[in-house]
Amino acid sequence: MSDSPYIDLLKKVLIDYHRMEMGETPPIKKNKGHKPRYWLLYALERILKNSDFTIREKVPFNRKKRELGLDWPAYADSMIGLKRMDNIEFCVNDTIKNNIPGDLIETGVWRGGSVIFMRALLKVAGVTDKNVWAADSFEGLPKPNAEKYAADKDDDHYTLHDILAISEETVRYNFEKYGLLDDQVKFLKGWFKDTFPTAPFEKLSVVRLDGDMYESTINGFDYLYPKLSVGGYLIVDDYGAVPGCKQAVHDYRQQHNITEEIIDIDGSGVYWKKLR
């Protein structure tokens, strides 16, 4: 529970925790032991599997899943769930309290909910010298580059652009509808591998990596972790959910001798405070 009733309410609204709408499961996977309820739809999907068309089962809203960010919400502005929202609140407020220099960034924003929440936290704290950065292709995930990143070989997130590709215009609109679009909100549009090397910020205080794949995660570490201030926070959304993401975390930590303890948030997300 936050000290601010506005912040407490906002995070619930951003994940549609208050609305008993239909949740949405990830798409039916090909022959992975999944027993679909609607065989005709499943058969249709198999026929159309090379097209952009994907059939999903709608499931009733499940409060526990929404707390843990385990469903893909049909309408919410963020899919990360309540506990990972609480974690953003903790990390942002701690860096403000301790005067840690640098902007805040989320890499992989989807409908924008997490970074909208970061902007709200700065506003409530009266912080005017930090920006929040929304980094995304705004067209979904890239096709795997399996030659360079073997861990992404079978990754099929790029086929889900009907769900995962949200335009910059929509994200701007989502900021606006909460009254939070202003010049402290910056957009970094394009593939991470292209935008991160020349990103126009020097210091970061909170880095939230939410790009799912090995490539998207390691790009974040390679280009952004060196800019993260000591005392700042590194958050990885998909550590417990996507094996390639977890591997990227361990590869980078090993190569750079990072020994800070990895702290679990909710079984999927993890974070640590940069100590040196």
Ligand SMILES: C[S@@+](CC[C@H](N)C(=O)[O-])C[C@H]1O[C@@H](n2cnc3c(N)ncnc32)[C@H](O)[C@@H]1O
């Ligand atoms: C799971 S969604 C992010 C969820 C979001 N953080 C939230 O609060 O709901 C992943 C996002 O990462 C973006 N993405 C993943 N890899 C990327 C890459 N290499 N370059 C640019 N965008 C990428 C996708 O476009 C998508 O918007």
